[in-house]
Amino acid sequence: MAILVTGGLGYIGSHTVVELLHNDFDVVIVDDLSNSEKFILDNIEKVSGKRPAFYPFDLKRRELIKQLLDAHQIDGCINFAAFKAVGESQEKPLDYYENNLFTLVNLLQEFKERNISNFIFSSSCTVYGQADQQPIDENTPLKLPESSYGKTKQMGEEILKDFATAYQKRVSLLRYFNPIGAHSTALLGELPIGIPNNLVPYVTQTAAGIREKLSIWGNDYPTADGTAIRDYIYVVDLAKAHVKALQKLMATEEDTKIDIYNLGTGNGSSVLEVVRAFENANQVKVPYQICERRAGDITVAYANPAKAEKELGWKAETTLEEALRTTWEWQKYLETRS
């Protein structure tokens, strides 16, 4: 079984490639290296003992997708390739629509023509916005996200529902909460380019002395310690969920299938709890200051992951501290490379 993994040298993609290889899938990676680096392919090989086929193609170019599908018999696709910076998407919305949606449609056009099914899409809890109730299950009403990035996720879901219905295809929409951590070998992890926007990369760089102090965006939220709450899920746990979701799609006898799963731990952690967990896990200090709230931020979001547990036999197993330990080991590895 050969699986096309787009964005397979990226953060979540590279961990998922390793899990697919462990489960005896053949993997073909497409990644234009716009937010990743070639050494990740070498490290995938070090971790798994296998080197997947790799194409540095930009998926906006449909003729390259054709070329690749002529060369490989593909049984399914996990589509990670996208731009993901929320703030940047507000400044360059058309780049986000082009990169996140044209690429998706290009892939689906080729899959439609070649009779390929089994498509997994990286969606996000951002499609729920500030939900009226916690925890968030899959029936929670969606809200139009504020950011153009978030809109590409909601639109991507709709495109895939239409694709499945019109062409009798099987799709799985995976709504990630907040992925964190790195591979236990410290050979794979997130590569934040420039100043990180996300909490854990910023905390890590602050502990490493690259940033002077963390700005905590608001301590006047209606939560126990006043800081905002999220569901931080370990990236390897998340990667394993993709394999389960794919196996389920492939095992189904129905031609048309639309699966939707929330992938989180089910536990909410505040910003201050993450900072303390990082300090405890790694015995380092994370200097911080309290600042005004960040525009567009929500107060709280954590998953009800019961559907994924029941239908996929999957649940997150790694604690926040364990995940944050791997982040620190990855940071130390990156320092040996620079």
Ligand code: NAD
């Ligand atoms: P990432 O940036 O590390 O990985 C995406 C990869 O896709 C990168 O390696 C990039 O080079 C590649 N890529 C981008 N555009 C491409 C194109 N046109 N052609 C070929 N390759 C291209 O991001 P990630 O954190 O691994 O996220 C993976 C997916 O999960 C994305 O779709 C993202 O929106 C989604 N997601 C991420 C998070 C998160 O917090 N990391 C949360 C929810 C959803």
Ligand code: WQD
């Ligand atoms: C987490 C908490 C911040 C940085 C974003 C996207 C979302 C999804 C995940 C892809 C918030 C606080 C952060 C800092 C801070 N991505 N924080 N100081 O906001 O839940 O979601 O990433 O789909 O779409 O919007 O994640 O890591 O940016 O922030 O205090 O320097 O940490 O205010 O409360 P968020 P995050």
